[in-house]
Amino acid sequence: MKNGLLALSAFLLASTASYAADPGVSDTEIKIGDVNIMTGPASFIGRAVSVGSKIAAAEINEAGGVNGRKITIITEDDGYVPARSFQALTKLIEVDEIFALNGTSGTANVLAMMPLIEENNLPTVVTTAPNELVYQPVRPSVFTVGASYSDAFYAQLKYIHENTEPENAVYGLIRQDDDFGGAVEAGYDRAVKEFGVKDGLRIRFKKGTANFAAEVAQMRQAGVNVLANGGIIAGAANILSEARKLSMDLQVASVWSEDMPPSVNLSAPAGYDYLVADYVALSGPAIDAFLEKAKKYASDEEVAAINRYTYVTYVGLKALAEAMGQCGQDLTRACTVEKLRELKDFDTQGISAPLSFDNPEQLSGTAVAVYQLNAAEKTFTALTDFADY
Amino acid sequence: MDFLLLLLASGLVSGAAYGLIAMGFALIFKSTGVVNFAQGELVMLTAYISFTLYSTFDLSFFPLMLVTIPISMAIGLVLERLFIRPMLGEPIFAIVMVTVGLAVVLRGITIMAWGPDPFNFNAGIPTRVVTLGGVPFYPAQLYLIGALGVLTAAGWAFLRFSRMGIAMRAVAANETAALLVGISVSRIHAIAWMLSAAIASIAGVLFAANFKLAPDLWFQGLRAFPAVILGGMDSVIGSAVAGLVIGVIENLFQGYVGQGLREISGFIVIIIVLMVRPFGLFGSKDIERV
Numbered sequence: 001m002k003n004g005l006l007a008l009s010a011f012l013l014a015s016t017a018s019y020a021a022d023p024g025v026s027d028t029e030i031k032i033g034d035v036n037i038m039t040g041p042a043s044f045i046g047r048a049v050s051v052g053s054k055i056a057a058a059e060i061n062e063a064g065g066v067n068g069r070k071i072t073i074i075t076e077d078d079g080y081v082p083a084r085s086f087q088a089l090t091k092l093i094e095v096d097e098i099f100a101l102n103g104t105s106g107t108a109n110v111l112a113m114m115p116l117i118e119e120n121n122l123p124t125v126v127t128t129a130p131n132e133l134v135y136q137p138v139r140p141s142v143f144t145v146g147a148s149y150s151d152a153f154y155a156q157l158k159y160i161h162e163n164t165e166p167e168n169a170v171y172g173l174i175r176q177d178d179d180f181g182g183a184v185e186a187g188y189d190r191a192v193k194e195f196g197v198k199d200g201l202r203i204r205f206k207k208g209t210a211n212f213a214a215e216v217a218q219m220r221q222a223g224v225n226v227l228a229n230g231g232i233i234a235g236a237a238n239i240l241s242e243a244r245k246l247s248m249d250l251q252v253a254s255v256w257s258e259d260m261p262p263s264v265n266l267s268a269p270a271g272y273d274y275l276v277a278d279y280v281a282l283s284g285p286a287i288d289a290f291l292e293k294a295k296k297y298a299s300d301e302e303v304a305a306i307n308r309y310t311y312v313t314y315v316g317l318k319a320l321a322e323a324m325g326q327c328g329q330d331l332t333r334a335c336t337v338e339k340l341r342e343l344k345d346f347d348t349q350g351i352s353a354p355l356s357f358d359n360p361e362q363l364s365g366t367a368v369a370v371y372q373l374n375a376a377e378k379t380f381t382a383l384t385d386f387a388d389y
Numbered sequence: 390m391d392f393l394l395l396l397l398a399s400g401l402v403s404g405a406a407y408g409l410i411a412m413g414f415a416l417i418f419k420s421t422g423v424v425n426f427a428q429g430e431l432v433m434l435t436a437y438i439s440f441t442l443y444s445t446f447d448l449s450f451f452p453l454m455l456v457t458i459p460i461s462m463a464i465g466l467v468l469e470r471l472f473i474r475p476m477l478g479e480p481i482f483a484i485v486m487v488t489v490g491l492a493v494v495l496r497g498i499t500i501m502a503w504g505p506d507p508f509n510f511n512a513g514i515p516t517r518v519v520t521l522g523g524v525p526f527y528p529a530q531l532y533l534i535g536a537l538g539v540l541t542a543a544g545w546a547f548l549r550f551s552r553m554g555i556a557m558r559a560v561a562a563n564e565t566a567a568l569l570v571g572i573s574v575s576r577i578h579a580i581a582w583m584l585s586a587a588i589a590s591i592a593g594v595l596f597a598a599n600f601k602l603a604p605d606l607w608f609q610g611l612r613a614f615p616a617v618i619l620g621g622m623d624s625v626i627g628s629a630v631a632g633l634v635i636g637v638i639e640n641l642f643q644g645y646v647g648q649g650l651r652e653i654s655g656f657i658v659i660i661i662v663l664m665v666r667p668f669g670l671f672g673s674k675d676i677e678r679v
Binding site: 221 | 400402504516518601643
């Protein structure tokens with residue numbers, strides 16, 4: 001009887017070893033959550049994000065996992081609705097018991113989830129919403145990857161100014177009348193002031209605008225020949241289409257959403273070899289190698305969904321796995337957060353600039369490279385290396 | 390002058406899109422007294438169906454519309470039979486709520502079937518720029534303006550001279566009296582939905598040919614709604630004209646005043662007009678607003 005009690009006590013002690021660890025970790029598995037836009041018009045972002053996590057997890061698991069533990073990705077759809085993001089993360093924490101979070105949807109969505117992230121000290125890598133509101137004020141367990149729209153536009157306009165600026169250059173800006181548009185304008189403003197070029201016209205438009213004929217006519221009237229195009233996807237394409245109709249000779253800087261295949265398909269017929277600046281690579285050996293990897297770990301349908309959001313989420317999970325790996329067998333959220341905070345020059349194999357979170361904002365990947373579209377072939381060529389601006 | 394012409398031309402293009410969508414709203418309201426909040430979704434769904442037909446059979450514009458329109462009319466009939474007919478006799482508000490629900494369902498079905506990616510859809514219309522009176526146009530823009538002209542004329546002739554059109558006006562004027570003289574009101578309702586779906590398909594295809602095909606196309610239904618109010622809820626022709634008025638005013642405001650006043654300008658005009666003529670520019674005085 002006494003021996004039985006001792007054996008039971010020993011068993012309970014041994015079993016509490018795993019219960020003592022943070023949720024989402026067992027001897028064989030680490031559960032990583034992913035709150036994402038899987039339905040609705042913006043779901044092409046969510047699908048791409050999801051594929052990035054899947055490829056990174058498959059690659060890590062094939063190499064033996066994180067100190068022998070396999071990564072399991074659990075995805076929840078938020079439909080790009082902040083209230084649903086909160087519900088989704090509640091479910092991931094309370095029902096699925098995730099250990100960390102990699103997919104975080106849009107800016108408003110990650111902000112909606114922030115109380116839960118902070119309350120649970122959930123190691124979180126934000127890869128698709130590099131917005132100042134996310135990393136200021138700094139939340140201890142939140143690490144952000146990505147550059148600002150402001151830097152992205154400044155980088156492109158700097159390239160145009162130094163390399164391809166037309167004679168009698170007149171700069172113009174068209175942007176959404178929201179925070180995103182404000183960030184675009186900040187980069188434009190910095191560029192025109194610093195370069196001392198003629199600021200021809202700045203136009204705001206409401207999200208969802210389809211017909212830009214009046215705005216583009218205004219641009220032509222103002223003599224604009226360097227355009228900071230703050231439209232996205234169909235909006236950006238409609239702006240370029242109107243410019244083509246008016247036979248405008250333009251150098252065009254664009255939002256990084258315009259390097260995604262659906263956007264390129266819409267905009268390329270206008271014939272403008274526009275620029276984009278992005279904090280992930282769009283072409284070259286790193287992307288070729290990634291796509292080979294993708295064919296190994298993802299279905300044809302998933303490979304077709306790959307875009308820049310796939311790359312950025314892939315590097316996000318790799319960075320998270322690196323930090324978890326450094327914690328050894330005693331994996332806890334506190335340790336992971338500490339290791340992420342110490343992460344320096346983490347090599348992403350050329351997919352982005354090396355990642356370092358050892359800065360006050362816990363922000364990395366701020367370096368952007370400038371690319372140019374070949375509209376006829378729908379391919380991008382790198383014009384600059386990754387650089388901070 | 391050149392700038393003014395550009396603004397007027399672009400105003401006519403966007404106005405024609407508003408007008409076409411608004412005609413669909415007005416046609417159903419005139420015949421049934423119901424504001425169909427799924428009209429924008431009908432525009433979107435029929436445009437996507439046309440896109441599939443175009444991608445599959447590589448048709449040019451007119452053959453494409455010859456196939457798209459009957460399919461759209463069939464969809465209109467099915468929607469009316471399944472969702473609206475069972476609500477006959479129920480309060481108008483309840484029927485309007487059914488159309489709101491229908492809108493959500495159609496939106497979901499469209500994204501499920503075609504996905505969230507936007508598409509280039511030229512609908513078999515050439516994309517070479519043509520110049521008229523010194524103003525450049527894409528052919529699809531001219532088709533849009535032309536379609537509004539043809540449909541407005543056809544709509545006027547239909548309501549004025551055809552047996553069916555006169556029956557429709559009779560139902561709109563007094564449903565009970567129309568029933569008493571032997572007009573099948575339920576048949577008129579079904580025909581209104583079919584014709585409205587046909588107009589929606591033309592609007593949807595031409596809008597997509599001009600401004601891309603994307604899952605937010607349904608939103609144009611809301612953007613066109615001020616044209617229905619301005620023209621008069623029960624005036625099919627008035628809605629078409631009001632669409633043009635709003636389109637031109639919006640573009641002139643954007644061009645000369647700028648900075649986001651495009652959307653506001655249309656509503657300013659509506660407020661002023663409704664203060665003088667509460668039933669709209671061409672509407673009947675005694676219509677019931679929902």
